[in-house]
Every structure is written in structure tokens, then in C-alpha cells.
Amino acid sequence: MKALFTLGAVAAAALLACAPVTAAPTTPPKPASAAATVESRQINALADEYYESLARFEPVWATENGDSRFNDKLGLSISPKLRQQQFALYRSYLKRLSAIPRERLGSRDQTSHDILKFELDTALRLAPFPEHLIPIDQMVSMPVILANYAGGQGAQPLTTARDYRAYLSRLNQLVPHIDQSIVNMREGIRRGVVQPREPMLSSLPQFKQLVASKPEDSIFYTPIKNMPASFSAAEKRSLTTAYRKAIANKLNPALKRLATFIEKDYLPKTRTTAGWNALPQGAAWYAARAAAMTTTSLTPDQIHQIGLKEVARIQGEYGVTGPKMGYTGPAAGLPRWVSEQPKFKPFTSDQQVIDVFRELDAKVRTKLPSLFNLMPKSPLDLRLEPELSRATASDHYTPPAVDGSRPGVFWSVVNDPKQYGSTGMVTLYLHEGQPGHHFHIALVQELGLPNFRKFGGNNAFTEGWALYAETLGKEMGLFDKPEDYFGHLNDEMLRAARLVVDTGLHAKGWSRQRAIKYFQDTLGYSEHEARAQIERYMVWPAQALGYKIGSLKIMELRKRAQDALGSKFSLPEFHKVVLEEGTLPLAVLEAKVDRWIAEAK
Incomplete structure (x- = not known):
């Protein structure tokens, strides 16, 4: 968003x-x-x-x-x-x-x-x-x-x-x-x-x-x-x-x-400090924001530990994927190596970038019916971010107008096409486009919900669903190329690393420079890329926590349903259960899925 x-x-x-x-x-x-x-x-x-x-x-x-x-x-x-x-x-x-x-x-x-x-x-x-x-x-x-x-x-x-x-x-x-x-x-x-x-x-x-x-x-x-x-x-x-x-x-x-x-x-x-805990009542303020953005009672320290565990798991996946891409160094160095390979930066114009996204959009549309029996009627459009906000913006989605006058839009941010990496484009589209934000946010407007549910929401479900949607690229056969699967892993690593740096900055006294260094070491980011990300978290404390916490909960609930239902489990039906009542706090979603499992048995 x-x-x-x-x-x-x-x-x-x-x-x-x-x-x-x-x-x-x-x-x-x-x-x-x-x-x-x-x-x-x-x-x-x-x-x-x-x-x-x-x-x-x-x-x-x-x-x-x-x-x-x-x-x-x-x-x-x-x-x-x-x-x-x-x-x-x-x-x-x-x-x-x-x-x-x-x-x-x-x-x-x-x-x-x-x-x-x-x-x-x-x-x-x-x-x-x-x-x-x-x-x-x-x-x-x-x-x-x-x-x-x-x-x-x-x-x-x-x-x-x-x-x-x-x-x-x-x-x-x-x-x-x-x-x-x-x-x-x-x-x-x-x-x-x-x-700051x-x-x-x-x-x-x-x-x-x-x-x-x-x-x-x-x-x-x-x-x-x-x-x-x-x-x-x-x-x-x-x-x-x-x-x-x-x-x-x-x-x-x-x-x-x-x-x-x-x-x-x-x-x-x-101020020269980076974290919210430097402000008056800052620790309590940050804890309240963390609870709001994750819709959980997890403490900043618990979230920090989840982040560290996920970073280690994904680095293990790097160790398997790297050799398939021709990389033989330590797993943690894979993102930096990829960022330095000219073959993964093939673009010379903004138009070339948006054309690849549109080709991907056409391909994904053919895959969706096998995974979903509940889909939005509103169309999705793909556009480039306006020039004014390009330097500080992140790729994002805006919802359609209720009256149908405006489609849902995936906005792609291209500052320098020659530096635009191709490896993350599949997973980025799945997150910001469909079946990510568009399948959730556009659908919410079509479900006949009360207005506060139609137009409201929470960060953990909204971003958690979009991050979960990225994983469906595997079911769609979109990660067959190792570089595309690496792109998926690297985006997942970003969300895991966010748990570490956001809580590090605002609850553990990390400096801005320490957080930037962590992103450079963990994600292979340049100093400029890492700085832009870290400065976002400095002014939006806890907003970045919802992605991974929400995604982990949806994946946990899917596995719970698969284990309980066995051959009776239907992935399109699970997706319907998750999406059919709009945006829910995670505890409410969990209770809903548990009721569905009991009824399906």
C-alpha cells in the first residue's frame, strides 16, 4: 500500500x-x-x-x-x-x-x-x-x-x-x-x-x-x-x-x-538518535505501535527473535539456490553477488520494465483459477510511479474506486532503469498486484461488508496476505528459474530482516549506521539502498513488522488445515476462508480458520 x-x-x-x-x-x-x-x-x-x-x-x-x-x-x-x-x-x-x-x-x-x-x-x-x-x-x-x-x-x-x-x-x-x-x-x-x-x-x-x-x-x-x-x-x-x-x-x-x-x-x-525509544514515553509508544501493526501481543523482543530465526532459515535456502545461479561463495554473500551481476540488470528504459510486468500479468491471469474460487471483479492496471515521489517511494498498490471509475493500480518505482534488478520482479508483482494486494483490497469492496470493514483494515493481514501471496509463485511455476526463486527468497529476507532492524532501532538502541550495515550484510544492498529503507523504518516505527508476522500466521494456518484435513483440504477453499470476510485481526482470522477445519471434518 x-x-x-x-x-x-x-x-x-x-x-x-x-x-x-x-x-x-x-x-x-x-x-x-x-x-x-x-x-x-x-x-x-x-x-x-x-x-x-x-x-x-x-x-x-x-x-x-x-x-x-x-x-x-x-x-x-x-x-x-x-x-x-x-x-x-x-x-x-x-x-x-x-x-x-x-x-x-x-x-x-x-x-x-x-x-x-x-x-x-x-x-x-x-x-x-x-x-x-x-x-x-x-x-x-x-x-x-x-x-x-x-x-x-x-x-x-x-x-x-x-x-x-x-x-x-x-x-x-x-x-x-x-x-x-x-x-x-x-x-x-x-x-x-x-x-531524526x-x-x-x-x-x-x-x-x-x-x-x-x-x-x-x-x-x-x-x-x-x-x-x-x-x-x-x-x-x-x-x-x-x-x-x-x-x-x-x-x-x-x-x-x-x-x-x-x-x-x-x-x-x-x-535528533541524532534513530529509534522511537529516544522520545518521551518512547518504549511504551513503540510497543503500542507494534501491537497495532501486528494485531498481536508479541513484544518487541519476541519479534526480534522471530526475525533472527527467519533470517537464518532463508540463508539456508540461499545455500541451495546460489550454486544453481553459478555462485560458490558463502550463503550470506549471495545477495551482494547477485546485485553485482550485469546480466540481472538488463534494462535501459522505464518502458522496458513496465513491459515485463505486463507480460507477467498476462501469464499470472492464466494461473489464478486453479488456486482461487473467489476473485475480485475490479480490473488491475500497472503504472509507473510519478516523478515527484519516485526518489523516496516504494512500489505500492492503490485500490480501485468503489464506483468503478478507477481500477486497482500497481505502481512500479523505477529511478534508474539501468540499475533496476530483474530477479525480484516476479515476487514484487505477486505482492503488489495479484493475487496479493489486489485480490484482498479490491475484493473487500465487493463483499457487502459494513463500511468500516470495507474501507478500513489492519497492517498485519493486509501485508501478511500480500507476502503470503508471493509464496504462491511456487505453485504457479513462476520460480522455475533459480534467479526468480532467489528474488522471492531475497524479498522474504527483506521482510525477515525488517523484524530485526525495526525492533533493533526502536527497542534495542541500534544506531542508524548499525541498521544500515545489517541490511548491507544481510541483503547485499548498496549503502544508498539500505539508507532509504532504514530511514523509512526510522519514521514509520513498527509499520514494517506486519508483513512477516501476518504471513507466518497465514502459512501456519494453512499447514494446520492441511494436517487436519488431509485429502479433504482444498487450497482454493482455504483462500476463500481467509479472504471472504475481508481484513481481520490475526486472532480473529485464526478462530475463523479453526471453525472451518472443525466443520470440514
Whole structure:
């Protein structure tokens, strides 16, 4: 997924004065279906109310997750006052939830009860920590999110005059958001809650680049340059004038204030430490984030040990695969050797890279029916990451629009095609495309779930499923070439090594340089590649933990079902059980699979 975390209440409340409506909202998502019992009506009404408050609190989060009703709103969730109001709502929702007897609900409503309780408990566990005081980093910030929308290829559509007015409304609201960010960061300096220095140094060029010498040179003016021919002459004149005035008189001065503040005031006050445990209440803060992102009660130390065990296991696989590729050195050196082989960097243009992904896409489509009897109806598209965010972005997936106006998209990041390695392309496609994120996230929108389950989620299931989906390349015959299987192992190693370095940085006092060295030694990364990864974990503590923890749980449940059911086990049916109720906390998923095993027996 892209920058916004997928944890429902946690994503909106912990990580991210709406202006008047300028565009009529699209048709609201259908609420939960009418229920026969009082208790069922209560849980569905509460779930719908919870989602509406969440989407209005974080409208960009709603847009990113496919709900376009709030595309003209930006929100100001980083306002201390609004944060407190939202947490008060969560407390009231939790009180109402506890009054609904779970045992009197049907199966699907019980699942909603369990998910809602997890999300509310998690959000309130994070409430004491001042996430709003660090609203900007090199990975995600509201100015860059809106800049990425300017081309009309992102989550926010730009095809009608109404779309243009909605985006303009957000640009106008970006000004108070920037000013609130500066206020918050000044308070963060006062309280010792600041970002590490190196990631903020990486972010500064982004914000300087957003400042234009004149409106027409601004990236936020891009929609005007791309106006559809179908717009009337009056609409074109009106929108051109409005965009030019907003950029020249409001947005550009605000962006300049932000860039100047970061360079002159904030950077000198950033910290030299790398981990969250250096912040006030940092150890408890990180533990809360680890629990949120893994949906487990695992401690950072337990996660660290799991990571070390997985790294050792995968290095054992390197020892078998390396000789098949012509490598005869120690297993741990295989990634570095591969990174130095010119034959695994065959590209000279961005187009060649995306063409290989499209060929792979066509091949995978022929394999999927044998593994799945539940598949999304929404199409998948493959696109290159926009130039502005390419330097700091990771490959990612964005979901389709619920109304069908936008497909799911796998965004491929190609900075220098001559340095783009081919060995990891199969597993990357399986993760970000299908059957990874697309089969889960697009499908969630088609299952008739309550809105908070349709548009929400959690990191462990979302990324855990995508990492598990990578392993299906073996069943599809996509890893027959040793270099492609190495690519799979190396991506799996990345997720295992993340468990080690993320907990190392934030719970064990690792320095940035130690974490970079670990990635270089374990994954064969260059210093530049390792630095980009480590700086991501420095500002997104615990986000990277969900991948491996979730994947290990799904693989554990598959083996449990295979052992219990023997010849009765059906892989398509197992996948259906995992996917058919959308995104679940891992404990809820485990209980669901155990019920299926008992019934199948």
C-alpha cells in the first residue's frame, strides 16, 4: 500500500476545520444490510456511525481507500482539539459496543464486533502519544500526497469540472494544514518530540521542489494543463483563474513557509538518535505501535527473535539456490553477488520494465483459477510511479474506486532503469498486484461488508496476505528459474530482516549506521539502498513488522488445515476462508480458520 497505513482508526487517528462543500457528494457506500435482531441492528448502526466519523476526520484516508464522497475535504486531524474530540468519540463508541451482547449476534456481526473492539482499543491505546507533533517526514506528508494527485492518476480523480473544484478545495485547505503542521512541529521541538535528522534532510528537497516561481510552474497547476476538451470555455476560464489565484496568493507562500521552517528552524532541532525509544514515553509508544501493526501481543523482543530465526532459515535456502545461479561463495554473500551481476540488470528504459510486468500479468491471469474460487471483479492496471515521489517511494498498490471509475493500480518505482534488478520482479508483482494486494483490497469492496470493514483494515493481514501471496509463485511455476526463486527468497529476507532492524532501532538502541550495515550484510544492498529503507523504518516505527508476522500466521494456518484435513483440504477453499470476510485481526482470522477445519471434518 501507499503512504497511508491501513489500520482503520489507528491510521486515521494516529497517523494523518473542513471547508464548505464545493462538490455534491457521490452516492454513499451502502450501509450494513438490515438485520433481523435488535442486537444486530445495534452493532451495524454503531459500525456505520464509527466509519462516518472516521472518514470525516480523515477524508484523505477515505479517498485513498476508495470512498470518494469526501474528495473536496482535507480535514485537520493534526489539530490537538480535533484529535481529542475524535478520541472522545472512540470512548463513547467503545462504551456502546460493550453494551451489545456478542453472544446474541450472528457470525458476521460477531466478526464486526471483534474488529470494532480491536480498532477502538488500539486507537485509544495510542491516544496518549503525541503523533500529531511529527506530521511530516520523507515518506508521507499532506503536501506531497496532494501533489501526487495533481496528475489525475492517483486516488483522487480529475476528470470532471466537479473533480477539479474538489481538488481546488483541498488545495485551499492545505494552507491551514501547513500552518498547523508548523505549529505542531514547534510544539514538538519544545517537548522533545522531533524527527531524526537524516530523514528530514531527505525530505527537504521535496518541499523545496513544491515551491514554484510562478503559478504556471507549480505541480498543483498540472490539472489546468491537462483539462479535458469536453470542459466548456466558461469552465476552463473559471477554473484557470481560480487555480492561479489559489496557488499564487495562498498555496505557494504557505509551501515556502514550510520549506523555510524545515530548513532554518526544524532541522537544527532534529535528533541524532534513530529509534522511537529516544522520545518521551518512547518504549511504551513503540510497543503500542507494534501491537497495532501486528494485531498481536508479541513484544518487541519476541519479534526480534522471530526475525533472527527467519533470517537464518532463508540463508539456508540461499545455500541451495546460489550454486544453481553459478555462485560458490558463502550463503550470506549471495545477495551482494547477485546485485553485482550485469546480466540481472538488463534494462535501459522505464518502458522496458513496465513491459515485463505486463507480460507477467498476462501469464499470472492464466494461473489464478486453479488456486482461487473467489476473485475480485475490479480490473488491475500497472503504472509507473510519478516523478515527484519516485526518489523516496516504494512500489505500492492503490485500490480501485468503489464506483468503478478507477481500477486497482500497481505502481512500479523505477529511478534508474539501468540499475533496476530483474530477479525480484516476479515476487514484487505477486505482492503488489495479484493475487496479493489486489485480490484482498479490491475484493473487500465487493463483499457487502459494513463500511468500516470495507474501507478500513489492519497492517498485519493486509501485508501478511500480500507476502503470503508471493509464496504462491511456487505453485504457479513462476520460480522455475533459480534467479526468480532467489528474488522471492531475497524479498522474504527483506521482510525477515525488517523484524530485526525495526525492533533493533526502536527497542534495542541500534544506531542508524548499525541498521544500515545489517541490511548491507544481510541483503547485499548498496549503502544508498539500505539508507532509504532504514530511514523509512526510522519514521514509520513498527509499520514494517506486519508483513512477516501476518504471513507466518497465514502459512501456519494453512499447514494446520492441511494436517487436519488431509485429502479433504482444498487450497482454493482455504483462500476463500481467509479472504471472504475481508481484513481481520490475526486472532480473529485464526478462530475463523479453526471453525472451518472443525466443520470440514
